[in-house]
Amino acid sequence: MLALLRSGHRCFHQSKQLPACYHLSSTAGTADSRHASRPSPPPIQVLLTESAGRGVFATRNIEPGELIHTAKPIVSHPSLSSVNKVCYFCLKTTPNGFHIDQQKESFCSEECREQAKGFYEVEKKADWSAFVDHCRSRALKYPLLAKRLACMVISGMTSAEGLDVLQPALLSAEMISLMEEELGLLRDALKGAGMTTEQLTFLTIEWYAGVLARIRINAFRIELAGGSYEDLLALAAASVESEAAVGNAVYMLPSFYNHDCDPNTHIVWVENVEARLKALRDIKAGEELRICYIDASMSRDARQNILSNGFGFECRCARCMSND
Numbered sequence: 408m409l410a411l412l413r414s415g416h417r418c419f420h421q422s423k424q425l426p427a428c429y430h431l432s433s434t435a436g437t438a439d440s441r442h443a444s445r446p447s448p449p450p451i452q453v454l455l456t457e458s459a460g461r462g463v464f465a466t467r468n469i470e471p472g473e474l475i476h477t478a479k480p481i482v483s484h485p486s487l488s489s490v491n492k493v494c495y496f497c498l499k500t501t502p503n504g505f506h507i508d509q510q511k512e513s514f515c516s517e518e519c520r521e522q523a524k525g526f527y528e529v530e531k532k533a534d535w536s537a538f539v540d541h542c543r544s545r546a547l548k549y550p551l552l553a554k555r556l557a558c559m560v561i562s563g564m565t566s567a568e569g570l571d572v573l574q575p576a577l578l579s580a581e582m583i584s585l586m587e588e589e590l591g592l593l594r595d596a597l598k599g600a601g602m603t604t605e606q607l608t609f610l611t612i613e614w615y616a617g618v619l620a621r622i623r624i625n626a627f628r629i630e631l632a633g634g635s636y637e638d639l640l641a642l643a644a645a646s647v648e649s650e651a652a653v654g655n656a657v658y659m660l661p662s663f664y665n666h667d668c669d670p671n672t673h674i675v676w677v678e679n680v681e682a683r684l685k686a687l688r689d690i691k692a693g694e695e696l697r698i699c700y701i702d703a704s705m706s707r708d709a710r711q712n713i714l715s716n717g718f719g720f721e722c723r724c725a726r727c728m729s730n731d
C-alpha cells in the first residue's frame with residue numbers, strides 16, 4: 408500500500424492560521440530521536456486547506472523515516488477481546504499486570520494506575536454488564552470510548568466539551584434513535600453506581616450523539632507493533648484491516664491529518680497507545696502531511712466507497728484522480 412503512485416500533491420492552505428492551541432506540545436525528533444539532546448517542537452502547524460477542512464502542514468523539510476511527533480490520546484479504551492490482556496490505561500500488553508480490588512482490569516505500572524485513577528474510581532463502582540452485552544452483541548466499539556469519556560467527565564479529569572473541536576460525522580435520525588437505547592444503559596449503570604442527577608446533567612442525547620459523531624470520524628484502531636521501526640512499514644501495510652486491534656483511541660493533533668491514498672506520513676504504535684507520526688518520504692516545507700485512513704491496497708472503487716460511507720467525503724487525491 409505504501410509504494411504506490413507518488414502524488415507530489417501541493418498544499419492549498421489559506422493564510423488564516425488556527426489558534427495557538429492547535430500547535431500542540433507533542434514531542435518530535437529526527438530519524439533517531441534517542442540521540443537528540445532535547446525535544447524540539449514538532450515541525451508542523453494546523454491550517455485550513457482549500458477543500459478538506461483543516462489539515463496538518465510541514466513547517467520545514469522533513470526527511471523520510473523522521474519521527475514528526477508523538478501524541479497521547481484524549482481518550483482510549485481496550486477492545487472487548489483485549490480487556491484482560493492489556494493495560495486498562497495505556498493498552499500495553501500486560502502478562503503480569505497488577506489488579507486493583509480484585510477487579511478484572513489490570514494496569515502495567517503504578518504510573519498508569521495513577522493516571523487512570525480518576526475515571527477508574529467512577530467506572531469500577533458500576534455494573535457494566537448490560538452496556539457491555541449491548542456493545543458485544545452488536546460489535547460496537549465506540550460506545551466504550553464514550554463510556555470512558557463520561558467517567559472522565561464525572562471524575563473531573565476532562566471537560567464535557569473535550570472533543571468539541573474535532574470534526575463530527577453527520578448522523579441520521581435513525582442512528583440517533585439507536586443511540587438513545589445505549590445512552591439509557593450508560594445512565595442506568597452510572598445511576599446504579601450512586602452518581603447523582605447533578606453529576607449526570609451533561610449526559611444528554613445531544614452530548615452522547617455529539618461525542619459518537621466525533622469518535623466515528625476521528626478514532627484510531629490501535630495495533631501494537633512491539634518491534635523495531637524497520638518492521639513498522641510492513642506491519643502498517645499488512646494490518647490496516649486485520650483484527651489485531653488492542654483498542655481504540657481519539658487524539659487531538661492526529662485528528663487533523665487528512666487522508667491520501669498515497670500518503671506521505673503514517674501513524675504507528677510501538678508498545679502502547681502513544682501514537683507516532685512518521686514521514687514516509689521527503690516532505691517539503693509547506694507541504695500538507697496526510698495519512699491513509701484505510702487499506703490503500705484496495706481498488707479505487709472500493710476505497711472511494713469506504714471513504715464515502717465511513718467518512719462522508721469523496722477522495723480526490725492524486726492517486727484517485729489518476730484512476731489508480
Ligand SMILES: C[S@@+](CC[C@H](N)C(=O)[O-])C[C@H]1O[C@@H](n2cnc3c(N)ncnc32)[C@H](O)[C@@H]1O
Pocket residue numbers: 458459460461462573574624625662663664665666667718719720721722723724
Ligand atoms: C479526521 S478528519 C481530518 C481533519 C478535518 N479536515 C478537520 O478539519 O477536522 C477527517 C475529515 O476530513 C475531511 N477529509 C480528510 N481527508 C480528505 C480528503 N482526502 N478529501 C476531502 N476531505 C477530506 C473529511 O471531511 C473527513 O471526514
